[in-house]
Amino acid sequence: MLSTPDVLRRTGGRPVKSIVYDEGAIAARVQTLADDITAAYPDGELLVLGLLKGGFIFLSDLVRRIERPIQVDFLVASSYGDRKVSSGTVRLLYDPETRLEGKHILLVEDIIDTGKTLQRLMVLLGARSPRSMSICALLDKQLAAEPRPELRFVGFRAPPAFLVGYGLDHAENFRHLPFIADLE
Ligand code: IMP
Ligand code: MG
Numbered sequence: 001m002l003s004t005p006d007v008l009r010r011t012g013g014r015p016v017k018s019i020v021y022d023e024g025a026i027a028a029r030v031q032t033l034a035d036d037i038t039a040a041y042p043d044g045e046l047l048v049l050g051l052l053k054g055g056f057i058f059l060s061d062l063v064r065r066i067e068r069p070i071q072v073d074f075l076v077a078s079s080y081g082d083r084k085v086s087s088g089t090v091r092l093l094y095d096p097e098t099r100l101e102g103k104h105i106l107l108v109e110d111i112i113d114t115g116k117t118l119q120r121l122m123v124l125l126g127a128r129s130p131r132s133m134s135i136c137a138l139l140d141k142q143l144a145a146e147p148r149p150e151l152r153f154v155g156f157r158a159p160p161a162f163l164v165g166y167g168l169d170h171a172e173n174f175r176h177l178p179f180i181a182d183l184e
Helices: 005-011 023-040 056-063 116-126
Strands: 018-021 046-052 071-078 091-094 104-112 132-140 153-157 180-182
Touching: 018 023, 023 056, 023 132, 023 153, 046 056, 046 116, 056 104, 071 116, 104 116, 116 132
Parallel strands: 046 071, 046 104, 104 132, 132 153
Antiparallel strands: 018 180, 071 091
8 A cells, every 4th residue: 555645645645556657657658659649640630639537637748749730629428437347338428529521530548448438439430531540548458348449559558457647537536646546
């Protein structure tokens, strides 16, 4: 259990099991992902679609390091509620208003668990005639679910734990942690 004053101040006294990715490790990986994305799209319009809410910190760090013109919009899909187990049901609570037709679309997600959320979104958005559609996920738990969406850009192969911080929540708590921790 990790119960340093720095952690406890932020969590309101709840210890976390361990810090899985610290601020430095995240920053270095995000820079590399942004470089990969810049290199992968030499031409065409690129619309970066961030999945709220979990992707908000990752997205804001990532887009500031992409060195080409982009557009940014958001999607809100809901699948978990405050439970820790994926229900497999995906609801689109906010639909991007930006036109997708003819553009490269890059979906930015915090974490892939079963991949059901993104698999559904790929089908839904693919029907809007984008030029291409790819996924960038900070974390991939690599859990089995078929069909799995193809992940073009992945930050880390995550352990099969329940992770919080850097945008990831448990019942809306812990999103603000600057590191990613195993909640236990
Ligand atoms: P999937 O559809 O099973 O891949 O679920 C993906 C979504 O579940 C992500 O966007 C997260 O919001 C949430 N999720 C999955 N694993 C975790 C976790 O370890 N911590 C917090 N949220 C998670
Ligand atoms: Mg989420």
